[in-house]
Amino acid sequence: MGKIEKDATSLGTLKPTMSSDLIVQVKKGEPAQELSYQEAIREALREEMIRDEKVFLLGEDIAKHGGAFGVTRTLFDQFGPERVRNTPISENTIAGAATGAALVGMRPVAEIMFVDFSGLAMDQICNQAAKLRFMTGGQCKVPWVLRMAQGGGAGKSTAAQHSQSLEVWYAQIPGLKVVMPSTPYDAKGLMKAAIRDDNPVIYLEQKFLYPFRGLVPDKDYIVPLSKCDIKRTGSDVTVVASGYMVWHAMKAAQQFESEGISVEVVDVCTISPLDEETIGSSASKTGRVVLVAEACRSYGPTGEWGMLVMERAFEYLQAPVVRVTGRNSPVPFADSIENGVWPDTEDVVKAIEKVMSY
Amino acid sequence: MGKIEKDATSLGTLKPTMSSDLIVQVKKGEPAQELSYQEAIREALREEMIRDEKVFLLGEDIAKHGGAFGVTRTLFDQFGPERVRNTPISENTIAGAATGAALVGMRPVAEIMFVDFSGLAMDQICNQAAKLRFMTGGQCKVPWVLRMAQGGGAGKSTAAQHSQSLEVWYAQIPGLKVVMPSTPYDAKGLMKAAIRDDNPVIYLEQKFLYPFRGLVPDKDYIVPLSKCDIKRTGSDVTVVASGYMVWHAMKAAQQFESEGISVEVVDVCTISPLDEETIGSSASKTGRVVLVAEACRSYGPTGEWGMLVMERAFEYLQAPVVRVTGRNSPVPFADSIENGVWPDTEDVVKAIEKVMSY
Amino acid sequence: MDIDKSTLLEMYRRMVRIREFELTATDLFKRGQVKGAIHTYLGQEASGVGICMALRKDDLIAGTHRSHGHNIAKGANPKKMFAEILGKETGYCKGRGGSMHIAAFETGSLGALAVVGAGIPIAVGAALGFKMQGQKRVAVPFTGDAGSNTGNWHEGVNMASSWDLPVVFALENNHYGVSTNIKYTTKIEDLSIRAQSYGIPGVRVDGFDVIAVYEAAVDAVERARSGKGPTLLVTESYRLDGHYAGEPQVYRTKEEVEEYWKKDPIPRFRKHLMSNNIASENDLDGIEKEIKKEMVEAVKFAKESPQPDPDTAFDYIYA
């Protein structure tokens, strides 16, 4: 099975839309290989399953079929049906069963195919898993990871029930950690950190990013949870973004280089708990801030980030913070109106121009 | 059955903790009667059920029992089992059945006892009801109201699974309207507007407010959806709040009167779609803003409100916006730690002092 | 049961229309002209047609991700369907929904819902609405075998049964949920047993046999319409294509699939019509030719139709 086949998703073979040179996270000379985002997730799962026999996977069609996007492909052959478990279509029970197994010593990595379907599982995720440790006064812990594909993409239109970005549903709930990797490097490192973490971690995979490739170190490493990552340092303007939006931010940043405008890009790779410090200092340093998120505008993640800038960097602000977000709309099917539902590089460029010219 | 018994809730008889004089919404001489918040909801339901035979209620134990908080008490006797329907414990199906009935011409008012349980119904609410009109290209509409009790209160500790404020889950989803009345006047007027509206409306009842009393006009009236309501005009500082928090804001405002500080209180009685205009103008006018919400701080509603002030009033701001919110924690049971989990008047006072002294 | 000739021929017509629609759609898909996935109904034509032909136009069906067939069975127009799956303003949903969300209220299809099980509570609610308004209409939510493992399914059947609502729960056992054979996720083989949990009749029929399906559906619909409450109707057939067009099917053998092609409901029904002198080979060939022409025209219509105007992007979010 060749590389390209591994990268095929259930909804067609995808091609990355940006150059991987935009983000380099491996030092020159460090032993590394190029992996796609989805391969990076897969390798993290594989390595953790080898390292710790308590780690296992459960979800719909993750076994032979490899999941809707092929992320778990080959793992069933390697680890067998006990540790790579197909479940019935029962999202709430998948999440709840992960909790139960975690309570008795396992370290489950559950999958809900699309974050959209997690509306069925919010009770087990947000009311049970997130709160069990607290409600029992620390008698237990719930070390699981819940993988969900989110956002637009998948190469093709998937319309209103397969395209949402819902990180805020989870970020609003104390007790959960929420991560959203933007690169193969982060995808692997955050997955390893998530699996080793003793809390329930919501791991949001970006459909747009599955085919994106990048260098990933050969060595065992983690990307710590709870930190933002500065993907590019700059001094004139801060762009705060997460997931696929980081790439638009990076591309926009690159375009401003020639104009002598230095853009810092802060990747909110852990959405919650939020690393307020990094966002606050960057904003204080540059005094100009753009926020980018794929989720719907109203009550989306940019609200929190913007308020945070207000709290931590108000006196340094030289312009009002500008945000670039998904449209306040269900995601439509037709191209003509799907185009424009999510931010693109040009939107970020315009926003940077706006804060620079204030 | 006397007034006091009507006001008893399933979790004990409640007493309001603030004077109803703080908010007066009925003009002198206008025919009106004093109702509690829960009576106001009930009378709205009653009047709408009389006005339109398509209006009916469904939910768990709403019939003879009158619901967990007695809101629907007496309606079963008046309208009978067809129009006041006890359901099985099936939250997702309650929401979905409301949608189906709405699609064929009924105007259901469904109840999910506590907003906390709506984690079980998010799919039908957010993926189906909210999107059906859009996904079908306008072939249908979904005119329902979903009542849910939210927040702390109920007179007593109800701990982590009966005390949350989750308006953001719904406010993030286009296609839904989300309202959160703070007074008996608004409770009645918003309920009537919600029932007559052709969209799915999430109607969040504040447990803390059930026993609060206030004047409600005798005449038929509605409070329009999609507007913030200025509960008190002022010129020095704007406090944006919703639900029970409005009362803390009003009390705090009153305390500043003697000091010659004029506080404007903007009640976000419709959380979504958000009336950006009213918040923006008030913030521009006063240049100082405090945001108050009972929900958890991170990724709660104050983020959106704060970002909005940033977008609409940045150049008028004389101090960074300050927010007062629920603690980032599941709600604990014991008094000693439950106290302090939600904002109180003193917290609002301190926040006002902070923005005034910047 | 005596079924009149025109009904039988209409059944055949709709089965062929579904078949041709799916083959044409697959062809378009493979040539990259359809965005998004399509989930075809190949092999299940007799199930949808047998059930929907037992319904009146004003009865309502609720669909799934795999509902091209349900819509056509209920009378939908292939033009507006192709327009929809190509994302055109002339589509049933004005291009907002696409293949997974085709609704056609004008023919009694309240929508294809792509979250498995989601149509059930909605259909139950519609039936409640019918009952409360004294309308003698029936609601039919379709679910797959795998869909019957969802919480929605249990809650919906229970609610409908406890209120004696006019619902026929159509459970189409095509033996797979994506890649997973139902035997791995459900311990029982005969899913109609589940009706007993709700005190309603459970009926299981050969889903390759349109007449058997139709007869069982007529009974169930009659029961519902007369106020006696819901029925669980299980049709046994097979998903002859992958989960979606182009899906590699690594989880089953070619032989298994070929075995099932032998049960193809269309030649079987064709034979029945001929051997019972209901129609001649010529008649049936005529129908097929007519449908093929319909498809060509429908695709042409769809292709020539405009996409939604970007200025209308915010339409239909709120009423």
Next chain:
Amino acid sequence: MDIDKSTLLEMYRRMVRIREFELTATDLFKRGQVKGAIHTYLGQEASGVGICMALRKDDLIAGTHRSHGHNIAKGANPKKMFAEILGKETGYCKGRGGSMHIAAFETGSLGALAVVGAGIPIAVGAALGFKMQGQKRVAVPFTGDAGSNTGNWHEGVNMASSWDLPVVFALENNHYGVSTNIKYTTKIEDLSIRAQSYGIPGVRVDGFDVIAVYEAAVDAVERARSGKGPTLLVTESYRLDGHYAGEPQVYRTKEEVEEYWKKDPIPRFRKHLMSNNIASENDLDGIEKEIKKEMVEAVKFAKESPQPDPDTAFDYIYA
């Protein structure tokens, strides 16, 4: 089944402990000393005790909003329970949970979950964990009659059965979900029929008869422990108190409740123990006295214990 004397006496002790705990808690509640609601287990003691006595200490139960009885039946200490329902740092959950969330991992109670049905998936997952780790432990989620209408219940029983997990699904039919008699929300009277939907045994026993419950539970637990998969065990009893202490019960008659008091499982078991010469009146009086003393001490302990230190408000949110 031959049950040894010490087991029988321990059953009696636990039943009386539950009864006294609930009466004491109700009394405290009525005097305004308990914050929050309490949902008592009066009338259902034989059900919880019969089931939990069939378990090993390292087997796990998952509770509901009504789980004082389940916890005590599984061996919980009334001191730590009273401390919990008074919101004290010495409570099982350090005052974070209260009456509706008592967990006692030390005795094999993974927690009372106040969202109806929520314990089911969790118990199923625990059983999966047992199986994967080769531990011969069993998980028992308790649900009420009304809880068996939730989607959670269907999904959980289905998953456990398809994986042959060591679960005993305890379904306690006390005939009410808050104010609603189960006959209004479920069409069938014998809920154990629902087992057939999952190809597992369904057993229905008199939930007022602790020995009948125990015997059925022993079989079900043995089946689970030996890898044969889950059982649905329905116990039929009655909720003798309101939904919560002080609840007005406008939906049922005093007569109905009084009729059921005649079936009170405690005097019945007492009579059985005496008439079979397993214990004398004196022995049993002794147990009751002992338990009453235990309650007085437990309440004293709870009252004298401190509330959580406000500085610890952020503890236990994250591990």
